[in-house]
Amino acid sequence: MTEEESRQRQRARFERLAHVVAEPLHRYLLRRTSADMVDDILAEAMLVLWRRIDDVPGLGQAPGSPPDPDDVLPWCYGVARGCLANARRADGRRLRLVERLIRTQEQQPAGGTDHSDLYAALAALGTLDREVVRLWAWEGLAPRQIAEATGLTSNAVSIRLHRAKKKLATQLTRKHDELSGHKRDEGRSGQ
16 A cells, blocks of 8 residues: 555545544533634644544544444543643633733832833723834834734834824823922913
């Protein structure tokens, strides 16, 4: 048997297996996780089944004969269960990372400089505007690069950046004036 014939035979075995187990595995996952995760986990389970096609118990070698669901499903449920556990662990890691990033952002930087006014002004911006400003100021990206990172157009990034910098300047100037005890128009002639 040539390598090509072997691949075709393996593919045919997998297709017969997938035809029998895809729908039961989909239902199994729907009962155990959110609907938006089911397709990704099912795809991962099917990939594992493809890679381990020779390990699937009950999957006969007879060409053209569909496998008996009672023979193959229990093992396939175990594969889906493992993929579900992996997805849950990955979600947990992502959640812990987000929480850690939020805590880090909320903490003031070590050192003598107090940037609380800047952080407060940044927090007053919208999420996307805040990200655009951070990519520009902290990461040193140009609007074209920010557009690539955020999925916006370069023009939209430039407009958002301009407006966000104006808002930040206004908020920081207002805060500075409040701290110094002066009003913005104080000492200026009204004429």
